Amino acid sequence: MPALGNYSAADVRAAVGMPAAVSAVREAFAGLAAGHFSQPPRLVLGTDDQAVMVMTAHHGPSGAAVVKTAGVVLGRDPAILATLVWTDDGGQLTAEAGAVTALRTGAAAGVATDLLAAPDANRLALLGAGAQAADQVRAVLAVRKISELTVWNRTARRVGPLLDELSAEFPGLRVRAAGSAAEAVAGADVVCCATSAEEPLFELSALPERVHVNAIGSFRASMRELPAELLATASTVLVDQFAAAADAGEIRHALDRGLLERSGVLDLGNALAEPPEATGRTVFKSVGVAAQDWAIARLLAQHARH
Incomplete structure (x- = not known):
């Protein structure tokens, strides 16, 4: 099978900008809702603190598929080291998947923000400064x-x-550090949480009455970035896909305590087809699905062929 290339992290960044990633991931979520993807449950091997995850998706209309293997070690920077393989009828491509994961995770937050945040939102709060942080900002911008x-x-x-990195990339952006999570979110129109927190980062009362919150850091039942009261009172609670997000700490905690009903949790793809009325506080909880990796890998394959 012809090799389309082996993309390093720098190659991925050079080939795919965030606006293109947001557009591609939006299209993939629409395809997921339409049944175009076969996407088995994520395979997880190992312990809570050190695990290997395998995610795969096959796109029926095109026949193209992606497989990502990720090693996760909490406390390491970056926490995730991963490799991606794309296969279609014309060849195969490999890529360092840390950059792919950060791009597609940011892009999903961008899609959800575009759907739910106030059209005139101009103040962003970011909680977390790790490997995923910059792409959360790029996506919202x-x-x-x-x-x-x-x-x-x-x-x-x-x-x-x-802040130095983002100031250089976005010269007109006013940036500042906050002394606490509550201080950071107090005046925000959009909040992005990208941490490995096991307890909520702030209380519901810290948030403005109209705000959109993205939470992408927690991915297991013991981790929570958001207070359960936020999910209980939000006008819209969105996930990338319920089958993937059901065991994330925020969702599981709220469901188990009767603060949230299954019927009150929307999949992003379905919400794109029938947009909810976005009022008050809204939430997007993401753990990531393989169709997002497929979307970025398709852009890499297109880049490799041109």
């Missing part, structure tokens, strides 16, 4: 005219380098 960014991280020394 791809869909909203954000003028002000506030960042909080549990380890304060990591905030400065991130």
Whole structure:
């Protein structure tokens, strides 16, 4: 089978910009809702703190497929080291999947933000300054005219380098560090949480009455970035796909305590087809699905052929 290339992290970044990633991931979620993907449950081997995950998706209309193998070690930076393989009828492509994962995770938050955030949203709060953080900002800036960014991280020394990076990339963006998570979210129109927290980062009362919140950090039942009261009172609770997100800490905690009904949780693909009325506080909880990886890999394959 012809090789289409082996993309390093730098190659991935050079080939795929965030606006294109948001568009591709939006299309993939629509395809997922339409039944175009075969997507087995994620395979997880190992322990809570150190695991290997395998995710795969096959796109029926095109016959193209993607397989991603990721090693996750909490406390390591980056926490995720991964490799992706794309296969279609014309060849095969491999890529360093850490960059793919950050891009597609950011892009999903961008899709959800575009769907649910106020059209005039211009203040963004970011909680977390790890490997996923910058792409959360890039994604929100791809869909909203954000003028002000506030960042909080549990380890304060990591905030400065991130702010320097984003200031250089977005010269007109006003940036500042916050002393607490509550301070960061207090005046926000959009909040992005990208941490490995096991307890909620803030209380419901810290949030404005109209705000959209993305939470992408937690991926197992013991992890929670958001207070259960937020999910209980939000006008819209969105997930990438319920089958994938059902065991994420925020969703599981709220369901188990009767604070949230299954019928009150919407899949992103379905919400794109029938957009909910976005009022008050809205939430997007994402753990990631393989169709997102497929979307970014397809852009890489297109790049390789041109």
